[in-house]
Amino acid sequence: MKIAITGTPGTGKTSVAERLAEQTDMEYVSINKVARKKDCIISYDEKRKSDVVDVKCLREKTGDMEDCILDGHLSHFMENDITFVLRCKPSDLRKRLEGKSWKDQKIQENVNAEITGVIEGEARNGNDEVYSIDTTNKSVDRIVEIVSKIAEEGGGEEYKDHFDWIEKGKIDLNDSNS
Ligand SMILES: Nc1ncnc2c1ncn2[C@@H]1O[C@H](COP(=O)(O)OP(=O)(O)OP(=O)(O)O)[C@@H](O)[C@H]1O
Ligand SMILES: [Mg+2]
Incomplete structure (x- = not known):
């Protein structure tokens, strides 16, 4: 079985995937590391300070893996048996991301991605x-x-x-801290 743990940065993918691997016979796999080791990086996005990954390459490289837990915000694009999307209330996510020493703009971009449910939409497609x-x-x-x-x-x-913060009325968009 192949399990994907995906979600916006800071939602807790690595924390959950590593703990799950400790408690089962399944192997923990960081797909960001696989991308680097297996030459699936296309370029580096200076503005976002992150690697640009060839998703098709990564899908091929993870295709044969079995009994593993794939950790990463691209893991939902792999051939998984089951996908878990971790969500986090945007105001709480902001606090978690502030611990990462990222620039404000990068934090805001990721909070916005969580509000609009970018990963959720991709994963469910x-x-x-x-x-x-x-x-x-x-x-x-x-x-x-x-x-x-x-x-x-x-x-x-x-x-x-489909989980949607706005539709569920769980956040107030007038509150800039949401
Ligand atoms: N369920 C939780 N409740 C509160 N804090 C959490 C929870 N899960 C993770 N955190 C904290 O949030 C931060 C981000 O967690 P983690 O690194 O696991 O997220 P991630 O989704 O793997 O992020 P990235 O995409 O950047 O790798 C860490 O400081 C972690 O301790
Ligand atoms: Mg992580």
Whole structure:
């Protein structure tokens, strides 16, 4: 089985994927590292201070991997059996990202990406086995528990709906801190 843990930067992908790997026989795989090791980097985006990845190349390189947990904001583009999209309330995400010593603009871009649900939209496009988990006020252990239960036993209908902060009225866009 191949499990993808995706989401906007700072939503807790690495924390969850590593803990999940510790608790199962599945291997932890950072797809950013795979991209670098397997020459799937096209260029470097100076403005965003991040690698530009050839997703098709990465898909090929991860194609044969089995029994693994793929960690990364591009992991939903791989050939997965099941995909988990981690979501985080934008105001909480901002606090998590402030711990990364990124420039304000990069933090704002990622908060905006979370508000508009960019990764959620990409992950759900053409995929059925996609579960969205609101990580706000949930411990890493609790999230791992939810993920393992769905991966092992199925179910998880309450996580199958497209998650949308604006539609759910869970954030107030007039509050610039949202
Ligand atoms: N469930 C959680 N509740 C509160 N804080 C969390 C939670 N999960 C992760 N964090 C914290 O948020 C920060 C980002 O977590 P993490 O590095 O796991 O995110 P990520 O999605 O892997 O980010 P990136 O895409 O940049 O690699 C860390 O400081 C981590 O300790
Ligand atoms: Mg990470």
